Amino acid sequence: MQIELLQMLYATPPTGVILVSTIDRNQRNNIAPFAWWTVVSKEPPLIAISIKPSTNTFRIIKDTAEFTIGVPDPKLLDAVYQSAGLHKEPDEFKKLGLTAIPALKINSPRINECQVNIECRYRDDIKCGDHVLIIGEAVAVDIRDDLVHDDDAVMRRNLVPLAHLTKNKFTTMEGTILEASAEEEEK
Numbered sequence: 001m002q003i004e005l006l007q008m009l010y011a012t013p014p015t016g017v018i019l020v021s022t023i024d025r026n027q028r029n030n031i032a033p034f035a036w037w038t039v040v041s042k043e044p045p046l047i048a049i050s051i052k053p054s055t056n057t058f059r060i061i062k063d064t065a066e067f068t069i070g071v072p073d074p075k076l077l078d079a080v081y082q083s084a085g086l087h088k089e090p091d092e093f094k095k096l097g098l099t100a101i102p103a104l105k106i107n108s109p110r111i112n113e114c115q116v117n118i119e120c121r122y123r124d125d126i127k128c129g130d131h132v133l134i135i136g137e138a139v140a141v142d143i144r145d146d147l148v149h150d151d152d153a154v155m156r157r158n159l160v161p162l163a164h165l166t167k168n169k170f171t172t173m174e175g176t177i178l179e180a181s182a183e184e185e186e187k
């Protein structure tokens with residue numbers, strides 16, 4: 001059946017939420033959750049996030065040209081949800097019970113409790129209606145030791161996404177691995 005156009009938001013599969021960590025020129029940290037994001041290029045490694053231009057995250061990225069993407073562990077559910085509402089907190093890491101660790105290549109700190117941290121340098125942006133697609137180049141990635149595996153499928157399977165359904169409801173999308181038997185098309 002046909003549904004309202006805006007219901008499109010809930011008629012698309014949920015994506016794993018990320019926490020974007022930034023630091024402004026006064027050394028103030030900012031953390032916020034984002035669900036509209038994806039990898040958009042392999043070489044160079046580019047990631048795009050659709051961000052409202054009214055957010056602190058947008059303002060800081062445009063000013064400092066860098067940001068760190070954290071893939072939160074589902075245990076961080078409340079911190080993830082709460083982080084959306086913090087705007088004037090002097091220390092967002094402390095308020096959210098998270099630990100800032102220095103990034104390897106940029107200033108925006110990594111979030112110790114995240115499963116993966118991807119350090120990005122701003123590359124470009126594209127206005128998309130009421131949001132702006134911020135494109136960053138990944139310059140360093142680190143993954144929690146216990147998640148690393150030499151079989152890519154297993155390593156990926158070890159990551160548990162915290163995917164946003166609606167309002168305060170999330171899913172971890174845990175399920176069985178389905179293995180396709182069809183041959184992959186020749187490239």
Ligand SMILES: Cc1cc2nc3c(=O)[nH]c(=O)nc-3n(C[C@H](O)[C@H](O)[C@H](O)COP(=O)(O)O)c2cc1C
Pocket residue numbers: 017030031032033034035036037050051052054055056057058080081083084085086087131164
């Ligand atoms: C689960 C979740 C996902 C969100 N995804 C996005 C998103 O993809 N893009 C966006 O602009 N805002 C998104 N938001 C809203 C921002 O997190 C919110 O505007 C936040 O206040 C921005 O914080 P900041 O001003 O500190 O950057 C999301 C909020 C939640 C709770």
